[in-house]
Amino acid sequence: MAKPTVDYSLYLVTDSGLNHPSRTLLQSVEDSILGGVTLVQLREKDLDTPAFIDLARKVHAITKKHNVPLLINDNLDVAIAIDAEGAHVGQDDISCVEARRLLGPNKILGISTGTPEEAQKAMADGADYIGIGTCFMTQTKSPKRTLGPIGVRTILEAIPAESELKTVVIGGIKHDNTRRVVTHSAGAHGRIVDGIAVVTGIVGAQDAKVASEQLLSEFKIGHELATIKHQNNVRGAVQDGRASVEDVIKFFPQMLTTLREKSPLTHHISNYVVMNDTANATLALGGSPIMAPSAVEAEDLSKVVSSVVLNIGTLTDSFVDCMYEAGKHANAQSKPVVFDPVGAGATKLREETTRKILNAMHVDIIKGNAGEISTIAKIVGGGDKAETIAMRGVDSLGSGFSNPAAVVQALARREGAVVAMTGITDYVSDGFRTVAIENGHAYQGRITGSGCMIASSIASFAAISPDDHFAAAVAGILALNLAGEHASTRADVHGPGTFRAAFIDEIANLTPQQMFNEARIKTVTV
Ligand code: 3NM
Structure with a gap:
């Protein structure tokens, strides 16, 4: 089967431990898809492989019903066993090259990156997308440092304009900071993140459908704003083409x-x-x-x-x-x-x-x-x-x-x-x-x-x-x-x-x- 085309706009990353107690994880997944989630990653750090496979099959049945791709975090055996649409690996997991070899060319492969060098390596190693993080402080993962939108921008700017590598931002993304992250991180050459990846903001929300609707809407507005700003070239921090201070004063x-x-x-x-x-x-x-x-x-x-x-x-x-x-x-x-x-x-x-x-x-x-x-x-x-x-x-x-x-x-x-x-x-x-x-x-x-x-x-x-x-x-x-x-x-x-x-x-x-x-x-x- 050919590699599916992926809409990265709103990427749900699951975590059973953070799932809202009022519903099951499966319900969270389905509700969030109904609210607009375009891609799902099953991320279970504490399950052994058989239990992981069992849960993955159930989640896959839901995502397939709604035509949303499912990626498996880290465990390639699970991804292959359930014929998931792809996998996501971290910097400390199996290498990207090895993951690509195991998955074959038609599966989606993503890797977490936190530096421009890691992003460039991901591109060379055959990743389809990178997760850029950690953007903001989050209890879901304990980062040593956060990138902030400008750190995210530095990574986006390291990716050549012609590259087909897709990007999502992760870490502390909520509906009320989405717009800022998307507009502020937009790269000088016009690259804008292709999506936002969210854990707590969806699985931990009172209503996963409503939370997803809000996040998607904010992402779309942010994307539009970033596009307008780039087109008008009014964004404050395009490094090239600035007049010198002396010239500014003369004017x-x-x-x-x-x-x-x-x-x-x-x-x-x-x-x-x-x-x-x-x-x-x-x-x-x-x-x-x-x-x-x-x-x-x-x-x-x-x-x-x-x-x-x-x-x-x-x-x-x-x-x-x-x-x-x-x-x-x-x-x-x-x-x-x-x-x-x-x-x-x-x-x-x-x-x-x-x-x-x-x-x-x-x-x-x-x-x-x-x-x-x-x-x-x-x-x-x-x-x-x-x-x-x-x-x-x-x-x-x-x-x-x-x-x-x-x-x-x-x-x-x-x-x-x-x-x-x-x-x-x-x-x-x-x-x-x-x-x-x-x-x-x-x-x-x-x-x-x-x-x-x-x-x-x-x-x-x-x-x-x-x-x-x-x-x-x-x-x-x-x-x-x-x-x-x-x-x-x-x-x-x-x-x-x-x-x-x-x-x-x-x-x-x-x-x-x-x-x-x-x-x-x-x-x-x-
Ligand atoms: N990866 P929340 S941060 C799973 O930096 C994950 O690569 C990260 O959770 C990275 O949306 C993170 O609840 C957790 O902040 C994101």
Whole structure:
């Protein structure tokens, strides 16, 4: 029989020990197939061969009924005895070459990989697909380290574009992180994972059918988003073809001129405290703000706005709903999303919302102060303590970092986003280019909302700089910092109140040439 064509989209990997107590493993398998599972692997680490064969025959009867291929984990005797459609082996199991010899050319063969070298070897050794893991921390297996989406991307990028090797990602995949994994791991040459492999998220779920439906739907959306992003080449971390920092700065005057000519519309889901200031700062800069916190109009707005700001200050349930909708639709329309995680670590709600936003959509630019960036580093570290510490800088002190540039660069690379950390010195990185901005004035810290205004400014610049969000973030910060410097020296500024008004004036008075002549920006080598 010829090798079956396989749809890897939603790959169920079983584990009897983790199966939900309300049903049998066989029921889990059947329910999950009804929910959309496209491929099944029977993974039983504790059964002897006769018991394994017995269970495999029963599972095979179900998968055959639904025309879904069944692969057997590790035990080739079982795969051959039941004439399964293929097998999956680990790095410490029987070799791929030997497995292929035993199975013959027409069976599906997959192997677990955790490094680019293992992926390349799998290709040479005749595997049809690789399981890339472990992506996130999982209780199902005890990994020494997790790859995260960017680690997965490194492996995808090691596979030549012309290779027919298929890929699935595994480890801690749940419905609420699927989209992020699929979009963030998409390789620079456009390779996107062909599927997600899931254990607990399906067999351990209350309802395996519903869980599978959700996972498949999230995978498909993530796949579409990754395709759109690649086509538009707006993803933050394509390493080649970046302008140098020097060239980026030279282009700032033109960027401000373009912003004022185009006056791009930015959808703000902002907070009650700063809404008026962020709207006025956007207008003063030359952009157009729309402050629209209703989820109901988010889709319509996504078609007409040029960028989106998600600001989680004064968080309410309805703001949260709107942020998800606005972010999702902005992603689908390839409009840049700027995330301002105001007070991210302050409460559980804010931390949870931050986590959900990062998981549910692709955020193009993250802007926060040291404390907020530190919270995000902790969240995306996926619970991996060593990594979290590395991301925060080993000797981080309080909310400060001993090496802030290294932190923003690591986070940017990991998230495939531009990260801007504001403070006395601002740091911006896209994971490859990292700068420190020395402009700005202490008065900015004495009025509320100056950071939120910077997020708005970044979003206006991102709208007119879709191919270089790094340039947008640096220009956005610089513009307001220059306005802060100019306002602080005015004779009519006597304190924070008068500064606030002068600040808005000076944003409007900023000239394109000042964006180059007065910039104090230096490249930081991490
Ligand atoms: N293989 P869950 S991680 C079976 O890294 C398996 O190769 C992994 O389980 C690898 O979906 C893993 O419950 C367990 O996190 C995945």
